[in-house]
Amino acid sequence: MRTIMQRTILKQLLNCNLNSTNLYFGTWSSLAATFNSRPDRKLTLSLKKENAGLFDVPELQSYEGFYYLKEQCILHTDKLIDEATSENRTRKMVEVFDELSDSLCKVADLAEFIRVAHPSAIYTQAAEIASATVSSIVEKLNTNSELYYSLLNVTNNGDKIPTNKVDNHVAKLFLFDFEQSGIHLPEVERHKVVNLNDALLHLGQHFVAGSTNPRRIRKEVLPESVRHIFSMEGDDVVVGGLCADSANSKARELAYRIYLQPDDHQDYLLTEMLKARYELAQTCGFPTYAHRALKESAIETPEMVMEFLDCLSDGLKKRAKNDFHIMSEMKRNEYPSNGPLAPWDIPYFRKKAKKQMFNVQNSEYSPYFSLGACMEGLDNLLHHLYGINLVIKEIVPGECWAQDIYKLAVMHETEGLLGYIYCDFYERSRKPNQDCHFTIQGGRMLSDGSYQLPIVVLMLNLPLPRWSSPTLLSPTMVDNLFHEMGHAMHSMLARTHYQHVTGTRCSTDIAEVPSVLMEYFASDIRVLKSFARHFQTKEPMPDDMLQRLCASKHVFTASETEHQLFYSALDQLYHARHPLNGSTTDVLAEAQAKYYSLPYVNNTAWQLRFSHLVGYGAKYYSYLMSRALASCIWQSYFEQDPLNRMQGERYRRECLAHGGGKPPRQLVADFLQKQPTPDVLVDSLLKDIDDKQKQIDEVQRKC
Template identity: 55%
Template sequence: MLTKAIRALSSWGLFFRAHNNQQVRYLNKSRFAHFNNIQQICRQGGYEPLFGSRTGLFELPELSDPNGFYLLKENAITQAEQLIAEAMYSHRKRKMVQIFDDLSDCLCRVADLAEFVKVGHPQGRYAQAAEHASLAISSLVEKLNTNRELYSALRSVIENGDIVPTTNAEQHVGRLFLFDFEQCGIHLDEERRQRVVALNDHILYVGGQFLQNSHRPRYVRQSGMPENLRAFFNRDGSENLVVSGLQADCSNELVREAAYRIYLYPDDHQLGLLDELLRSRHELARLCGFDTYAHRVLKGSIAETPENVETFLSYLSAELGPRAERDYQEMMGMKKTRSRHVKRLEPWDVPYFTSQAKLNKFVLDPREYMAYLSLASCMEGLDMIFNALYGINLEVVKPERGELWHSSVVKLVVKNATEQSRNSLASHMGVIYCDLFERPGKPHQDCHFTIQGGRRRSDGSYQIPKVVLMLNLPRGESGVPPLLTPSLMDNLFHEMGHAMHSMLARTEYQHVTGTRCATDLAEVSSCQLKWLLALTRLELSSKPARHNCRFSMRLWTTSIIQNTH
């Protein structure tokens, strides 16, 4: 199937041809030309309808106003209370796993939505309202995690069977719900259970503090820095120099050494936080019946035990050892060309000489390959991949008024190509909101947010998945489409892999839909898509004459290696 897909993708070269330093007329006729015209669209206020009633964010009528989050939260709490009562009712009619999945869905549809809006919406009122809703739902979840009656009702079904026969998949989902309970210590006595709750809160707080502090710049008095190095560092307006990173790309070894030693100098406060984090994690694991925190984290994963992880890492180290030695000797040789008295490679040398080795071997101006990588070209390529592999298409659609949170967001509908001619409703598999462009105040992170998980409803219909794809791509200059580097294109393909995982899962229960699978499986679809991208590059670049495409093998390979970190 992959070979067929790669062959089908050879036509992608047609889209690259449009950028041979000429014009983008072809791409402007593309179904994805919208992505290349984003500057003009934003200046015009977006592509939502200017008139008509407002539907609200994500087509939720309540969210035509920020106060709608209060209504969503209250409705979710009311529905949750009804489902809890149903789960504990001795004469219930439905399977326990169906009730629990309904409970999970009603809470997740508010919590997941709020998690995105509080970081992704540019308007403070929406973000603040979303944060309040998120806190309220999180508080309710914490209470449910300590509800012994609810836990006992579920455990009885898992151990003794339900009122009607259940499938293997339903039993698996039920065990996952039970595992979530027990991760929170629900099976312990009251004193130890409260200690588990307190430890979980403490671990979240301490871990957050540690991560936040790990990116703080360091300050050193100018008098403590050799005079010939001071110009390489910024000043904070007083007598201090600011060391905000490792200066890994600086050719001056003394600057790299100074930055390394200062930025990574042991911090007693950070060491204290780390010790407290490790101690608390170990106590939590022991309370929950595990030998170590590693045993707790790995339970239910592919690795299963710390011993298996150690075996894997030892094998990997042995396999990579000779290659690492060759790289080390090559970097040593590069360093010796600069000084005859070099005895070893220092830690601050490795990133610099790694970068230099790539530049020396693959000399290429990024402008040579970026001209081929417009965002519309990449979206065309993704559409071809998905059609060849899965028989689906991406379609840019016009949103409802008030559905989007920013004028640069593009709405994609995922459609089953084999069903489109017969039943438009059946062909509709999900929605991907593409929030791809950088803007002031937007988080600098590439990620995939689930807004609504896919699942089978009680009436037999299917709740389609809705996700947000968030990246920080440059918009492009006026009259020039957004152009991507290979690393940005890899990020796009990686996150689109997560989105497609959500679209194609089609699970009966939302608790296990898409990326809500085992953590060590969540990256499979993204890695597969990036791997296929690499194969596609070689397929396309090996046939320049056939497609009149001047994007050669050398250009692909060089661009990839230059942008690999």
């Protein structure tokens, strides 16, 4: 039997292990205290000792479970195909298709996440096999003409079971997905579509792989004064990036010219990819690939995209040139004899301006942004807007792929549990070095009237907490955390009937709106004041620091927006009619002359490093579109009061709740109470830029 002293010591040790920061975080909430502790020191107090399986899926108690899941997926798919093509069907066709989609996504999404995130090779291999199996099933479905014509008949002539607007919209989305494979075409054209899609898959993979390859040159080519900045391998200098942060102007220039020099193989891959995409679009009945890519989007046509970009370009030119003038003066003062401002200078002077204008350095701000404080801030914000709270849930053995994962239950004050968020926040070896959101299970209405809860993973790459302090975030990390939580809330707060359109499963130009909107909250002084506290003293961040921080986030916004506009226009031009008017580099130079204030640098081919051309083909404009829509929403509903519950509820009810279950243009128009025309979008973006510049000017006067 333990003595009183032993029990006291044990209790202290337990408290220390469960919350190693209690010694200096005595007044943090339980949520903040948990996220400020070392996750690998948490104890499992559950009486459930057996392996629960990944994501609490019993079949995944070992990697072999993936083989079982894929076999079950095949059997269930066959059963649903029989139901969809049967004359005795008793459910809506769209309900059968959604269950078919759900059964495939449950295996594919989970397997794809484990493939990239699990540290064990045997798990990643099993997940990869499962993912490949689902891809094969999808390819088989895409050639099932009986299944296609069953859906086509219902879509064109109506279902024998009464349907509503949402049913009809989702059925059309399924039909369009089907027709992407050319199943509706005559045999010769259908085979051509299959071959083109296969070729595009391989071309895209090779292009993305080549976009990050370093350049190797003989060391004699570089001045001896800058060689030490680059990696050396024998007598070769290896240039693996742009050296954008280097204070050495010559090193920045050389890195830019060398890393972005033309590459015949990459140019061949890009040209062939654009050619194949054009052929694919033509075969499927579209004028261009851009028309095909923008079907069912919020902006609908490439002509409207270009109208938006041209209108924005006209409004930005004067504002962007003012930014570049300031940077030119900075360069002239620092490097009097190094020539005019060039593209390789922009990242360096943007970063330097933030420090010079507002004296904003990560080391000064990070102590106020412990991970726990940021999570407490998110919890407070979400409670004010939507009446929800983030509640730490215990993780049972076998549920997670690593030891340092947190699990959150999203609890609504009246609706109860809305879903689960797994927080994979800490860096580890072989983990993807990017911040992202993964859907593991989509929400949908089940046949018994209950709701299948959404499950997502948020992945960041934060440093682990130390014994002397919790994980401290830079301002950029805070923005990224809020951004990814915006995606998670889209998944959690959507209450769609069908998982095919739940949360982020919507058009690309809508999917980023909730996450970009969260960045507005992360840059609002009133929101930051609610949680930015020093991790040791718990003192709030001083107002002067808050003002400098928020202003620094908006330095040179006009020129940065113009840069993104140039990317977007180039993407549209590449995916218009083919063949191109010249080489891909000729099109780049022409687009840069029209849409960007700095001239093209001869003998460079930046587009050959632009891997987004693969994943965002003809859709890169979505970045600007999402920002324009987010700025409209912010200015109309949250700028006056970012914690307004009435507006938060309305935003959830009229936007987030629908996911992709409502035509995107109608969704936006109904919520904003006006059509999202190019003029409306551009006016909102320019107002946002001007407001941010006023904030900068005001803070500078105080400084």
